[in-house]
Amino acid sequence: xxxxxxxxxxxxxxxxxxxxxxxxxxxxxxxxxxxxxxxxxxxxxxxxxxxxxxxxxxxxxxxxxxxxxxxxxxxxxxxxxxxxxxxxxxxxxxxxxxxxxxxxxxxxxxxxxxxxxxxxxxxxxxxxxxxxxxxxxxxxxxxxxxxxxxxxxxxxxxxxxxxxxxxxxxxxxxxxxxxxxxxxxxxxxxxxxxxxxxxxxxxxxxxxxxxxxxxxxxxxxxxxxxxxxxxxxxxxxxxxxxxxxxxxxxxxxxxxxxxxxxxxxxxxxxxxxxxxxxxxxxxxxxxxxxxxxxxxxxxxxxxxxxxxxxxxxxxxxxxxxxxxxxxxxxxxxxxxxxxxxxxxxxxxxxxx
Numbered sequence: 395x396x397x398x399x400x401x402x403x404x405x406x407x408x409x410x411x412x413x414x415x416x417x418x419x420x421x422x423x424x425x426x427x428x429x430x431x432x433x434x435x436x437x438x439x440x441x442x443x444x445x446x447x448x449x450x451x452x453x454x455x456x457x458x459x460x461x462x463x464x465x466x467x468x469x470x471x472x473x474x475x476x477x478x479x480x481x482x483x484x485x486x487x488x489x490x491x492x493x494x495x496x497x498x499x500x501x502x503x504x505x506x507x508x509x510x511x512x513x514x515x516x517x518x519x520x521x522x523x524x525x526x527x528x529x530x531x532x533x534x535x536x537x538x539x540x541x542x543x544x545x546x547x548x549x550x551x552x553x554x555x556x557x558x559x560x561x562x563x564x565x566x567x568x569x570x571x572x573x574x575x576x577x578x579x580x581x582x583x584x585x586x587x588x589x590x591x592x593x594x595x596x597x598x599x600x601x602x603x604x605x606x607x608x609x610x611x612x613x614x615x616x617x618x619x620x621x622x623x624x625x626x627x628x629x630x631x632x633x634x635x636x637x638x639x640x641x642x643x644x645x646x647x648x649x650x651x652x653x654x655x656x657x658x659x660x661x662x663x664x665x666x667x668x669x670x671x672x673x674x675x676x677x678x679x680x681x682x683x684x685x686x687x688x689x690x691x692x693x694x695x696x697x698x699x700x701x702x703x704x705x706x707x708x709x710x711x712x713x714x715x716x717x718x719x720x721x722x723x724x725x726x727x728x729x730x731x732x733x734x735x736x737x738x739x740x741x742x743x744x745x746x
Contacts, residue, residue, distance in 0.1 A: 422520060425449070427502035429521060436514035445515065452510045455493075462561035463508065464488040464553040472523075472543020475697045482701065483693045486575075487568050488553045490561060503529035504548075511552050519548040538697050580687040584608055587685035587704050594637055600681065607669040610683035617677020622714045624659030628671055629713040636699070637683065637706050643698040653712045664689050666705070674711040682707040 422430040426449050434442040466488050469477040480489050491508060502525050511517060523546050527535045539546065556564065591610050595602045602610040622628050631653050633645040646652060656662045658672055666684030674680060686702045694701040 422518075423447075425501075425506065427506060428525065429502060429507060429519060431507070431517060431519045433510070433515055433517040435512070436516075442516060447510050451506075452512070454512065455509045458493045458512075458555050461493050461555050461557055463491045463493055463511065463555050464561070464564070465491065465511070466551045466553065468549040470547045470549070471539060471697055472545045472547075474547075475542065476700075477697060478693075484572070487572055490565065493555070505530060507548075511550065513552055513554050515550075515552045517548075517550045519550070521546050521548070536696070542697065576692075580691065583691075583702060584685055584687050587687070590637070590704060591683050591685065594683065602681075602683065603673070605669050605673060607665065607688060608685050609666045609670045609688060611670050611673050611680060612683075613674060613678050613680040615679040617675045617679075617711065619676025619714065621675050622658045622672055622711070624672075625717050626658055627655055627715045627717055628658050628711060629653035629655050629715075630671060631710040631712055633708045635706050635708075637704040640706075641698075643695075657717060667707075670707075671709065671711060674709070676711055676714045679710045680708075682709055 422432055423446060424430050425447075433445040433447065435445040437443055466480045468479045468481075471477060480487070493508070504521075504526065507517075507519050507521075523535050523539050523544060526546060527533055527539075588608065594600075595610065595612075600612050602612045604610050631646045631651065633642060633647070635642045646654065656667075659668055661668070664684070666682065666688035669688065670682040670684065682705075684705045684707065686704050689703065689705045690699050690701075692701050694703060699705070
């Protein structure tokens with residue numbers, strides 16, 4: 395469901411790809427395993443020229459095993475919707491991928507693709523979504539990807555290949571810079587979103603209140619019960635839509651009007667829900683207007699929620715319950731011991 399803070403990893407392995415061999419499909423080349431590609435190498439003169447790869451792969455890959463590749467990547471659906479863009483969604487910082495002996499052997503997947511890239515290369519790769527999810531992600535194809543079409547396209551620009559120590563030093567420096575950039579960006583975006591939210595409320599004649607975090611809420615039908623407290627379990631009926639165009643991206647109707655349950659104030663949902671639902675007495679109905687920094691921010695969420703999207707939720711707080719009592723310490727230890735015994739049996743059965 396859309397409110398969990400870690401949406402599908404369609405940063406999907408956060409950074410991977412490239413390609414190989416020779417069999418023309420339109421203006422794409424094609425590997426024996428079926429990956430379509432265009433690879434361009436950076437020449438000494440600073441220009442790019444087409445690069446083709448042997449059907450046996452890149453013979454120089456073995457020289458890069460054990461190192462880390464830094465690259466920029468963009469993922470798109472068959473309908474050309476952007477799923478992830480590292481330059482925008484990582485504040486301009488590249489993703490990093492370890493290079494190992496497994497990648498070149500995984501034919502038809504992202505692993506084979508990345509084994510064919512060298513520093514300075516740029517590439518476009520087109521993959522069959524069924525193959526990619528089966529080989530590289532080992533999970534069913536998400537419904538929104540299947541609906542978009544049969545392919546997924548990757549655009550790649552390789553920055554550099556480093557040894558472990560160099561990469562670690564770069565990552566530590568990047569994390570400090572990234573946190574500062576993200577904080578500054580979120581602060582600026584919150585100001586922009588606040589202007590848009592006030593204009594929306596005025597245009598739609600909504601009487602709203604603003605909490606300390608920046609969420610706006612309007613209680614249209616006041617319930618008789620208390621407000622939820624941190625740690626309590628709330629049950630919520632909802633409909634989520636994009637403020638910009640009203641497009642609905644998720645709702646309780648999709649699951650037979652079954653309320654969504656979560657522990658409030660525990661980070662199980664987007665910050666805007668933790669803050670906003672806490673303002674509603676039990677039995678209340680109303681509206682939450684959530685700025686992007688308290689929703690999915692720069693990353694967005696899949697194909698339905700773009701980056702920096704302000705969200706509207708029509709909600710009803712159906713119920714509030716106390717969280718289940720935690721078992722005593724002794725019971726927890728007994729349970730842990732049982733799990734250890736089960737794991738030991740499984741290892742024995744597997745000959746480990």
